[in-house]
Amino acid sequence: MAEERQKLLDEEGGISSSDPRNESGPVKPMSALCDPRQLLHRIFVLLFMCFLGFGSYFCYDNPAALQTQVIQISETKQCVVFGVLSALTRNWLIRTSIGHEAQHIHVHAALCLVLLAQRGALFPGGLPARQGLWNQVIVAVGALLDLFWLMEIGRFVFGIGGESLAVAQNTYAVNWFKGKELNLVFGLQLSMARLGSTVNMNIMGSVYNRVADLVGLTGHTTLGVSLMIAGATCIFSLVCALVLGYLDKRAERILNKEQGGTGEVIKLTDVKDFPFPLWLIFIICVGYYVAIFPFIGLGQVFFIEKFNFSPAEARAINSIVYIISAPASPVLGFMVDRIGKNVIWVLCAVVTTLIAHMMLAFTFWNPWIAMSLLGLSYSLLACALWPMVAFVVPEHQLGTAYGFMQSIQNLGLALISMAAGSILDNKGYLFLEVFFSACVCLALIAVVMLYFVDCLRGGDLNLSASARAKLLKCSNSDSE
Amino acid sequence: MAADIMYTIHFYVLFVLSTLRCSSSFIGNGENYRRNLSLELNPGLNSLLTPLPPGVGLLHVRALGKNNTLHYLLCSQGAPALLLVHTNSTSSKVKVDWPAFLVQNTTGSLKLTPESSVLYSNALVFTRLWEYDDVNDTAVPEHLPPSSFFQPYELQNFTWDDLNKTLDPMAHTALLCGRGASESFSNGSLCLKFSAFDVEGRDQGWPSLLHNANSSQLRVVLDGVVPRSNRSRFSLELQVVGGTQAMSRVDVLQSIDDEYTPSIFKVSQWVSSPVNSTSPVLGYAQWKPVAYRRPSPLFEDATPCRHSTPVPVAQLPPSGLVRAYFGGERQTTGLNMTFSITGDPFYNTTNYLSWTVLVGLGSPPVDSFSPLVLVIMAVGLGTPMLIILLGGVCVCVRKNRPQPQVYEPIN
Numbered sequence: 001m002a003e004e005r006q007k008l009l010d011e012e013g014g015i016s017s018s019d020p021r022n023e024s025g026p027v028k029p030m031s032a033l034c035d036p037r038q039l040l041h042r043i044f045v046l047l048f049m050c051f052l053g054f055g056s057y058f059c060y061d062n063p064a065a066l067q068t069q070v071i072q073i074s075e076t077k078q079c080v081v082f083g084v085l086s087a088l089t090r091n092w093l094i095r096t097s098i099g100h101e102a103q104h105i106h107v108h109a110a111l112c113l114v115l116l117a118q119r120g121a122l123f124p125g126g127l128p129a130r131q132g133l134w135n136q137v138i139v140a141v142g143a144l145l146d147l148f149w150l151m152e153i154g155r156f157v158f159g160i161g162g163e164s165l166a167v168a169q170n171t172y173a174v175n176w177f178k179g180k181e182l183n184l185v186f187g188l189q190l191s192m193a194r195l196g197s198t199v200n201m202n203i204m205g206s207v208y209n210r211v212a213d214l215v216g217l218t219g220h221t222t223l224g225v226s227l228m229i230a231g232a233t234c235i236f237s238l239v240c241a242l243v244l245g246y247l248d249k250r251a252e253r254i255l256n257k258e259q260g261g262t263g264e265v266i267k268l269t270d271v272k273d274f275p276f277p278l279w280l281i282f283i284i285c286v287g288y289y290v291a292i293f294p295f296i297g298l299g300q301v302f303f304i305e306k307f308n309f310s311p312a313e314a315r316a317i318n319s320i321v322y323i324i325s326a327p328a329s330p331v332l333g334f335m336v337d338r339i340g341k342n343v344i345w346v347l348c349a350v351v352t353t354l355i356a357h358m359m360l361a362f363t364f365w366n367p368w369i370a371m372s373l374l375g376l377s378y379s380l381l382a383c384a385l386w387p388m389v390a391f392v393v394p395e396h397q398l399g400t401a402y403g404f405m406q407s408i409q410n411l412g413l414a415l416i417s418m419a420a421g422s423i424l425d426n427k428g429y430l431f432l433e434v435f436f437s438a439c440v441c442l443a444l445i446a447v448v449m450l451y452f453v454d455c456l457r458g459g460d461l462n463l464s465a466s467a468r469a470k471l472l473k474c475s476n477s478d479s480e
Numbered sequence: 481m482a483a484d485i486m487y488t489i490h491f492y493v494l495f496v497l498s499t500l501r502c503s504s505s506f507i508g509n510g511e512n513y514r515r516n517l518s519l520e521l522n523p524g525l526n527s528l529l530t531p532l533p534p535g536v537g538l539l540h541v542r543a544l545g546k547n548n549t550l551h552y553l554l555c556s557q558g559a560p561a562l563l564l565v566h567t568n569s570t571s572s573k574v575k576v577d578w579p580a581f582l583v584q585n586t587t588g589s590l591k592l593t594p595e596s597s598v599l600y601s602n603a604l605v606f607t608r609l610w611e612y613d614d615v616n617d618t619a620v621p622e623h624l625p626p627s628s629f630f631q632p633y634e635l636q637n638f639t640w641d642d643l644n645k646t647l648d649p650m651a652h653t654a655l656l657c658g659r660g661a662s663e664s665f666s667n668g669s670l671c672l673k674f675s676a677f678d679v680e681g682r683d684q685g686w687p688s689l690l691h692n693a694n695s696s697q698l699r700v701v702l703d704g705v706v707p708r709s710n711r712s713r714f715s716l717e718l719q720v721v722g723g724t725q726a727m728s729r730v731d732v733l734q735s736i737d738d739e740y741t742p743s744i745f746k747v748s749q750w751v752s753s754p755v756n757s758t759s760p761v762l763g764y765a766q767w768k769p770v771a772y773r774r775p776s777p778l779f780e781d782a783t784p785c786r787h788s789t790p791v792p793v794a795q796l797p798p799s800g801l802v803r804a805y806f807g808g809e810r811q812t813t814g815l816n817m818t819f820s821i822t823g824d825p826f827y828n829t830t831n832y833l834s835w836t837v838l839v840g841l842g843s844p845p846v847d848s849f850s851p852l853v854l855v856i857m858a859v860g861l862g863t864p865m866l867i868i869l870l871g872g873v874c875v876c877v878r879k880n881r882p883q884p885q886v887y888e889p890i891n
Contacts, residue, residue, distance in 0.1 A: 301743065302743075305738075305743045305744070305745060306738075306745045361736070362736055363736070364734060364736070424742065424779065425742070425778065425779040426742070426779075427739055427742065428738035428739050428740070428741070428742030428743060429738055429742065429743060430736060430737050430738050430739055430849075430853070431739050431853065434853050434856055434857060435856075437856075437857070437860060438856050438860045441860030441861065441863070441864065442860075444864045445863055445864050445867060448864050448867045448868055448871065449867060449871075451871070452867070452871035452874065452875065455871075455875055456874065456875065456878060
């Protein structure tokens with residue numbers, strides 16, 4: 001009797017201890033690297049995620065690095081290039097609709113779309129132009145054949161692909177790292193993106209010159225060949241995408257995740273159901289980034305004129321923001337992970353940026369200080385703001401939320417880039433800085449409102465890390 | 481509690497209002513006095529008795545203040561000159577002995593009566609226009625060999641147009657245009673646009689220098705001149721003859737505000753002040769170190785300009801007005817304004833160059849922020865603070881309110 005009870009107990013214990021969801025067979029002991037539940041495997045996945053972003057941003061910034069050469073072959077004015085390229089690559093409508101597809105199940109659909117398009121490169125003239133490698137090829141071909149409109153189409157297509165890649169990347173990150181090292185991961189992704197941009201800025205110029213030496217003349221041929229070479233990084237990111245796709249599928253199979261079975265339908269009209277704190281987060285995102293990227297775009301001449309820098313120094317100080325954010329983002333992300341209280345960190349970042357802009361506008365103090373502050377606060381904001389979306393929005397709407405956020409951020413950037421150019425032409429740099437400060441003030445207003453709305457509604461955006469871990473444990477035990 | 485909230489809001493509103501009021505007075509309404517301007521051409525000339533040679537004219541602008549007068553005299557005899565005289569009486573007049581004035585060798589043929597009321601006088605003369613061949617595109621003529629310089633255009637030898645035709649008494653402006661004898665000026669001219677001001681304000685076109693009632697503005701325009709080489713650049717020579725003090729130094733001030741001259745953050749002031757630097761400035765010529773390559777310039781049509789250090793000049797400038805008024809031994813200082821810097825387009829890209837200088841009495845005007853900038857900053861910084869106040873109050877109120885019991889006791 002006692003043995004029977006013991007055997008029953010053992011069996012019960014055995015049933016509950018063995019993975020009830022693994023119906024395919026007994027659990028194999030896996031090395032830490034291959035087990036999706038272990039930290040080491042997640043780091044392995046993180047590596048591929050980062051390199052995916054690197055390749056994408058490397059190609060994205062190519063026209064900026066080769067700006068003078070593009071202007072020479074297109075004979076358009078600087079602000080037009082700036083505005084047109086930005087506006088065309090940011091087709092927000094398309095990105096929103098792809099965003100809502102990029103759910104953690106359907107993230108595969110987005111990746112497959114990208115992979116399909118990239119495979120299309122092997123069938124010249126066959127498949128319609130899509131994203132990824134193929135669009136870089138389009139841009140390069142456009143340069144080779146001296147057809148500026150073809151380059152613009154390529155950039156447009158890149159906008160479709162590149163940004164949906166960003167959305168898929170964000171959703172992926174939340175999928176793998178929510179509740180664990182999410183802030184750190186966002187920080188690292190930002191680092192790699194910036195690293196891609198910086199590397200691009202620094203080496204594309206010399207690549208172009210080398211090709212010019214080889215080919216023997218400057219102009220559209222050389223530009224085309226340079227862009228083709230840059231396209232090689234797209235192949236690299238394609239490889240990373242394939243590996244990521246495989247790893248994700250495998251993890252899904254091993255852990256047999258049930259998220260797909262919530263039964264909730266994914267619709268585009270989810271947008272109108274977004275909670276009010278999420279709209280505030282959108283406003284913070286727009287208000288903040290429009291004061292960073294257009295400023296860096298127009299900043300070189302500002303430093304030459306106002307602070308009497310040489311062109312080389314001005315270029316250096318302009319890139320200090322990205323150079324600082326590359327190492328600082330993971331560190332700050334780690335800090336925000338440990339401490340929590342995301343809203344307070346966002347507030348700090350916005351206030352610091354406001355101080356930096358006002359320093360640049362109203363004083364002649366050494367601009368290295370202001371630009372370093374800008375770099376630090378830019379990293380801090382990226383680490384603290386983007387994960388907040390995951391806390392506010394239910395999981396099945398996450399992709400839509402990220403897609404929408406990227407959309408309006410890029411729409412804002414496109415519009416403000418053009419506005420900044422015309423403000424500068426008519427009213428000078430002080431007014432431009434005041435304008436950017438006003439945008440940061442808008443973000444500040446949104447942060448302050450977010451803090452109070454969250455406080456008054458008893459929300460959980462501003463929890464410390466330990467409180468959030470407790471909350472997660474409670475909700476997990478509740479669901480079991 | 482409510483009283484606390486009301487007090488905080490009241491304080492904040494008062495703070496904002498007082499800031500705006502202070503800022504509006506800082507904008508410069510402090511110097512809000514006016515002068516009455518009257519223009520006259522060739523004062524005291526009987527044209528039947530002494531016919532004027534062609535191209536000679538004397539413009540007299542009288543700016544009447546409360547108890548003092550400012551006289552501007554613009555003359556095209558010899559090198560064009562602008563004479564500024566400050567008297568402490570409201571009834572001072574200009575007396576010209578025309579026959580002696582036209583002969584150009586008599587001191588005292590132009591007088592201001594009563595002579596004892598003259599407090600300060602100063603003349604700005606445009607003497608030469610230098611043109612040089614900038615082979616290496618360095619835009620530093622001091623480092624070029626003399627062979628790069630073409631024969632300078634002596635402005636005393638130019639023929640000037642009739643001032644009568646270009647006088648505008650309502651706007652208090654006059655345009656003095658002249659051309660040299662050489663072929664380069666067959667279709668072009670060097671024009672001096674003179675504007676006198678009766679009240680504080682700002683010009684419309686760039687560089688939009690801030691002026692007040694104690695100042696007048698000269699815009700030098702080089703239009704349509706055929707350059708003598710493909711890489712020509714120009715340099716303008718200016719001389720100043722002082723009354724008691726020479727204008728001995730040029731101060732270059734840094735200014736945060738470039739709203740009115742985008743991307744120019746400096747102001748240059750050529751001042752006459754006693755050696756003791758604590759004494760106030762007596763008179764000035766102020767300019768922004770920028771010249772424009774088009775009549776309606778865009779951002780990219782701006783070209784920086786440099787000045788050389790003022791040096792004493794041995795003799796008086798070759799201007800009839802200066803010789804007639806000052807005569808004798810007076811301190812003359814001169815400098816060169818060089819236009820463009822390395823890498824900028826040469827003169828032959830647009831065949832147009834304009835530079836503006838403000839000449840006046842007392843301290844040079846100081847630029848300040850426009851009201852729009854101040855309002856934007858006030859609203860942008862004030863609104864978050866207001867929200868923080870309100871939010872803090874709401875949170876405190878919410879915390880202090882007794883929490884309703886969730887569960888009612890059974891008994």
